[in-house]
Amino acid sequence: MKKLIFKGLMLGALCFMGTAKSNAQEITGTPSEAINNYDQKFRLGFGLNAGAATGDYFNFALGGDVRLQYDLSQKTSLTLTTGYTHLFGEEDYIDDLGFIPVKGGFKAFVLENSLYVLGEVGAGFAVTNDYDETTFLWAPGIGYATENIDISVRYEGMNDFNADQIALRLAYGFKL
Known part of the structure; x- marks a missing residue:
């Protein structure tokens, strides 16, 4: 339980740091002009x-995801991420584990419009072998984004799968 509380506090601190930095950015023009000139989008x-993988039972992870992002402002966004992740087990020790993550999060740009921090929480639903588990997921990360390319690194904690991961994400994104 202490470990879960610590992880929650770390995620909250990461989200707070991102919003504090994003709120400190200078706004040109009057506040109402800045709000009226910004077009919120998906x-x-x-x-x-x-x-x-950082646990004792799995070696590495591969996966794919789809992320929907809604821009609250030029510096902050809400995210919804799902996909598939496959954890490869230690040979002859444990079976592989595939799961579908469903996470909601908050993204804040902290340097110009390219470097960001992201915090996500959600659930991971096991879909392979004899695993019948659903786990709490939490994932703080940092990334660099351009108009279409997104490169990030995240730590993803999985409470009930006896494994966590440090993952690199390469993505292509576009406005809807």
Whole structure:
């Protein structure tokens, strides 16, 4: 339980740091002009993920995801991410585990419009072998984004799968 509380506090601190930095940005013109000139929009991204598992039972992870992003402002967004992740087990020790993550999150740009921090929480639903588990997921990360390309690194904690991962995500995204 202490581990879960610590993970929640770390995720909250990461989200708070992102919003504090994004709120400190200078606004040109009057506040009402800045709000009226910004066009809120949706973005959709398709990513490939590869990572190293940090637990004792799995070696590495591969997966793909789809992320829907809604821009609240020029510096902040809400995200909804799902996809498929496959954890490869230790040979002759444990079976592989595939799961579908469903996560909601908050993204804040902290340097210009390219470097960002992201915090996500959600659930992972096991879909392979004899695994009949659903786990709580939490995933703080940092990334670099251009108009269409997104490169990020995240730590993804999985409470009930006895494994966590540090993953690299390469994605292509576009405005809807």
